[in-house]
Amino acid sequence: MKRFWNIWQKISLIQKILVGIVIGIILGLTVPNWAFIGVLGDLFVGSLKAIAPLLVFFIILTSLAKHEKGSKTHLTSIVVLYLMATFVAAVAAVGAFYLFPVAIVLPRVGEIAQSAPQDIGTVLKEILLNGIANPIEALANGNYLALLFWGALLGLALRSFSTTTKNVLEDISGAISSVIQLLIQLAPIGIIGLVYNSIVATGLSGMLEYGKLILLVVGTMFFVSFVVYPLMVFFMIKENPYPLTFYCFKESGIPAFFTRSSAVNIPINMRLAEKLGLNEKTYALSIPLGAAANSGGAAITISIMTLAACYTLGIETSFPLALLLCFLTAIASTGASGIAGGSLLLIPLACSLFGISNDIAMQVVGVGFIIGVIQDxxxxxxxxxxxxxxTATAEFHDLKKVGEKISVKDYVKRAQLND
Structure with a gap:
């Protein structure tokens, strides 16, 4: 047992997660009635999601409170990249669907309790109202737009306060990060429960009926991640983008795949940004901001599901409408985390562009929940x-712009050595 424990301690978190996946699959196939195993996954995700809003709030609050006027950050470049990436992802989704159109089965899904927004005005109103929601309610409900808004205001107000006050805030933020890091170390156990639940609920063949749709959605996401985004990175840093791309996806994307929450993944991204040697004053703001506003994956989901509904119903999608769909999904998905139900409940809004009734659109949402096991x-x-x-791309771009000679590949190598 001691030897096993020593080996377990030496392997990386990702390798531990892979072990958890295998165990979860085996248990799901052999003992599907052991419901208590699935509880492990519920406890893991529930605990992370419970503390993640608190982390976001204090990170934003502390970062702005300690930010010195005139200090150099790279937020302008980062925000531009976030917005551009979301729009480009929507365009890629439209292009992928034109190349590989897929019809979907629209089952008689049960009534979904949550209400979906019906027009762009409603979406914008919801985003604004969610942004100024009661901060206490925002902490309880995981409303990250409100946490960003109030955390930013309070952080700016605290800039003129004493260093002691700022140090206390930093200690609280550090303590919360430490708690989440501890929980993340328990990820392999939680993964066993999550995989077990998925196997019991759908079986290995349970997703075959919607296999083509899943392949299109997931395939587009991978195309965007490993072709479109690297091209954007190359344009910015004029270097081979793949060492940085693969590093980010392996170290950040894989844990996020299992937690299903960008907010929960904030501590991991913060730690990785530190390993890459990035400016803390930048990534302490950009990482939480990205968790709420960088939603290329959501834009892909909304676009493809909407076009699939049109294709199924025999509705022609003209180029101007498709382009409008890209703008609409880019705007809507940016605020998806602040709208009840996330990206799937924005599908009726996009469907309304093509005159699809809400009843049918909600059936498409139902299909989205079915494939959500993988898609989400x-x-x-x-x-x-x-x-x-x-975040890394923007900083490297700005450093090169002012004449600093850096090698992004060397940054990645140093980060890997620090693992």
């Missing part, structure tokens, strides 16, 4: 990995 995990992995990718 990959979407989160894409979003979280790109938060780190674009």
């Amino acid at each position: 995990s990959v979407e989160t992995a894409v979003n979280s990995a790109s938060d780190l990718l674009f």
Whole structure:
């Protein structure tokens, strides 16, 4: 047992997670009635999601409170990359669907309790109202837009306070990060429960009926992650983008795949940004911001599901409408984390562009929940990995712009040595 424990301590977290996956599959196939195993996954995700809003709030609050006027950050470049990436992801999704159109079965799904927004005005209103929601309620409900807004205001107000006050805030933020890091170390146990639940609920062949749709959605996400985003990175840093791309996806995307929450993955991204040697004053703001606003994966999901509904119903999608769909999904998905139900409940909004009734659109949402076992995990992995990718890209770009000679590949190698 001691020898096993020593070996377990030496292997990486990702390797431990892979072990957890294998165990979860075996248990799901052999003992599907042992419901207590699935509870491990519920406890793991529930505990992370419970403390993640608190972490986001204090990270934003502390970072802005300690930010010195005139100090150099790279937020402008990062925000531009976030917005551009979300729009480009929507365009890629439209292009992928034109190349590989897929019809979907629209089952008589049960009534979904949550209400979906019906027009762009409603979406914008929801985003604004969610942004100024009661901060206490925001902490309880995981409303990250409100946490970003109030955390930023309070952080700016605290800039003129004493160093002691700022140090206390930093200690609280550090303590919360330490708790989450401890929980993340328990990820392999939680993964056993999560995989077990998926196997029991759907079986290995349970997703075959929607296999083509899943392949299109997931395939587009991988195309965006490993072709489109690297091209954007290359344009910015004029170097081979793949060492940085693969590093971000392996170290950030894989954990996010299992937690299904970009917010929960914030501590991992912060730690990886530190390993890459990035500016703490930048990534302490950009990583939480990306968890709420960088939503290329959501834009892909909304676009493809909407076009699949049109294709199924025999509705022609003209180029101007498709382009409008890209703009709409880019805007809507940016605020998806602040809208009840996330990206799937924005599908009726996009469907309204093509005159699809809400009843049918909600059936499409039902299909989205069915494929969500895979779609949501990959979407989160894409979003979280790109938060780190674009934060690093923006900083390297700005450093090169002012004449500093740096090698992004060397940064990645140093980060890998620090693992």
